[in-house]
Amino acid sequence: MSVSQQVFHRAADRADATVAATIAPAERQGDQAPLVLDLDGTLLRTDLLYESFVAYLRHNPLGFWRVFGWVLKGKAHVKRELAAAAPLDLDSLPVNEDVAAYAVEARASGREVYLATAADGDLARRIAARFPFLTGVIASDGVTNLKGGHKAEALAAQFPDGFSYAGDCRADLAVWRTSREIVLVGASPAVEKAARAIGEPVAVFPRPPSGLKVYAKALRLHQWAKNLLIFVPLILGGKTLDPAAWGATTAGFLALGLLASATYLLNDLTDLPDDRRHWSKRERPLAKGSLPIRTALILAPLGLAVSFGIGAALGPPALVMLGLYLALTLAYSLRLKREPIVDGFVLACLFTLRLGFGIVLAQVVTSPWLLTFSMFLFLSLSFAKRHTEVERMVQHGIKKTAGRGYRAGDGPLLLAVGASAGVGSVLVMVLYLIQEAFPAGYYTKPAFLWAFPAVLFLWVGRVWLLCQRGELKDDPVAFALKDRTSIALGGVMAAAFLASHIGQF
Structure with missing residues (x-):
């Protein structure tokens, strides 16, 4: 199936008299070019490929190796397989409300609004049902990855009289070169500069905050205060004036902090659908979409590697304590937090493990x-x-x-x-x-x-x-x-x- 055949019109697929009555065919719109929206990073504040990957691992952790086989068959194939295997909570995915409001206004003015995405077509159509202002969807088909040049060719063929395109990344530059109008959504300074070299944007939506505060919140740096417990055995054990004990315990504090931050990221990735429906947790960076999932997938293993590297330098006992903390934290994140009473007991154990780690580092009898x-x-x-x-x-x-x-x-x-x-x-x-x-x-x-x-x-x-x-x-x-x-x-x-x-x- 070709990419262009992935287009569908909502009025044809849904018996919605109101929508059908308000949709004007493209050839009768005159100078009103159709508005075409990208999905990842534009209409949604997330990336469906990574969302699908995390959702797949959440429900099938042992299926990790299957993904490598899919990758060998191409990116479009990976997306098709993940779309079929990953149970995504589509209604909770974070939406860029400003872009959605812009699209609603365009639709109200009589323009057709399309979704053009590199996401798999089956998944894209399911998401499109969430947005009544969409006229249709153009997406990947399991063979061709609709991104960059492929998307530009498909849209130029679909809309020979021109179209307005809203995108966010460098791959969209090829699309903007063939579009009538440019709409920038959360583009980086480099992408915005390159886009302006093609043409002046008709609308610019700024990037969401992504500075140190976002990373500090995602890594829960304020929670590092809990790790000060590892200094308690040193103080109570009579080694307050021992520089070696202070050095080892300080290094352990850093290792435990990095480990805790990495496990917080893993926990948030596991809890994405639940957090997005929670009254306060929905403001977490990953749930809100202010921190990309791909960034968390990089930071989490990096934090684990550095943490255990420090632990190895401190010696086998410290390494064992870090391993115990990681194992118990993962058990909590994956299962035990869903068990009443047991979850509170596990949290108490994690706090007490901090004291045990301090005992090992300071080498005291407590x-x-x-x-x-x-x-x-x-x-x-x-x-x-x-x-x-x-x-x-x-x-x-x-x-x-x-x-x-x-x-x-x-x-x-x-x-x-x-x-x-x-x-x-x-x-x-x-x-x-x-x-x-x-x-x-x-x-x-x-x-x-x-x-x-x-x-x-x-x-x-x-x-x-x-x-x-x-x-x-x-x-x-x-x-x-x-x-x-x-x-x-x-x-x-x-x-x-x-x-x-x-x-x-």
Whole structure:
């Protein structure tokens, strides 16, 4: 089948009297040239090839090697196979609303609006059903990849009297050379300069923000604060003045941060359809389309490689701890986060693994009380996060959130389990002080340490009070880093810790 035969007219395919009545044949439009829209990066803020690839791996991870066989048969063939095998959530794909509004206005003025895309024709037609302003679709056919010169030839043959073309990348320059009008959508400065050398654009849609803030948000750099836990064993283990311990732990902090950022990207790729339907996660860079999927597919393995490279330099024990963290994180992302209660337990384990990594790096012997305390405390905070999400579900009238195992009625259970775990962490702290801290003689004035369980109780109580009131954000750890009361309580604990060592404030 030739590319030109991939064109279809909506009025012929759909019994829609209203649409059919408003469509004017191209030969009767006079000087109104048809508006032709590219799909990837133009009408959509994403690339369907990468969307299909990720969706395919999401549902068939072991089928990765099949893609190599498809590639050998050409790009158009890959697109055809992925379009058939990948279950894409087409209705949630991010749309460039400005371009869509421009197309609606053109259609209202009597112009025909076509979609011309290098995406596979079957997939393109399914997406076209989402946009009632489209007259028809011109797309790849499984043999010819409709991009660059191929697209230019197909459009010139389809619209011999001229057309207006909206595109975004260097491959579209060949199309603009044959078009009557140029519409630039999110083009890079180099592409815009080359396009203006061909002709003055009739419309320019600027590129979405793609600076350091977008990358920082996608990589969750603010979450690196959680990795400061690896310094706790060093401080509590009596190696505060050991430069070698500080050097190894700092390198480990960097390795763990890179690993965490890489796994966040992998998690977001896995969760794309669910995140796009979530009230807050839809603003994540990958879900929103402000960070290209292909960029994430490069950054994730790069982060993993550098992280494990640092781990190898630190020694086998560090490498093993990074491997455990990666394995548990992947298990969480792929399956365990969908299991109620289990997900909170896994998150607590990941926090406690940070402490274990710190123990390995600083080469100290740390009390099991520390790891037990960590499990109880972070179990409480994990369930606080889930409780907040459940309450948001209720507010939005949702009975069950996609990608999670909780239902709207699970709030009371999460409140009970989470608050109990928080109180349990206070109890573990008290037992640690009585059973180990005071008798061990580590501290000059250990009585100051009684401030710890008191402050901890106040903070945990505050977290759950705000959580129950619906005033807590999704992540209680991120909330604590910005909340003035939490910061003040943390200052009290730091002062008490110093006083226990030096004997006075």
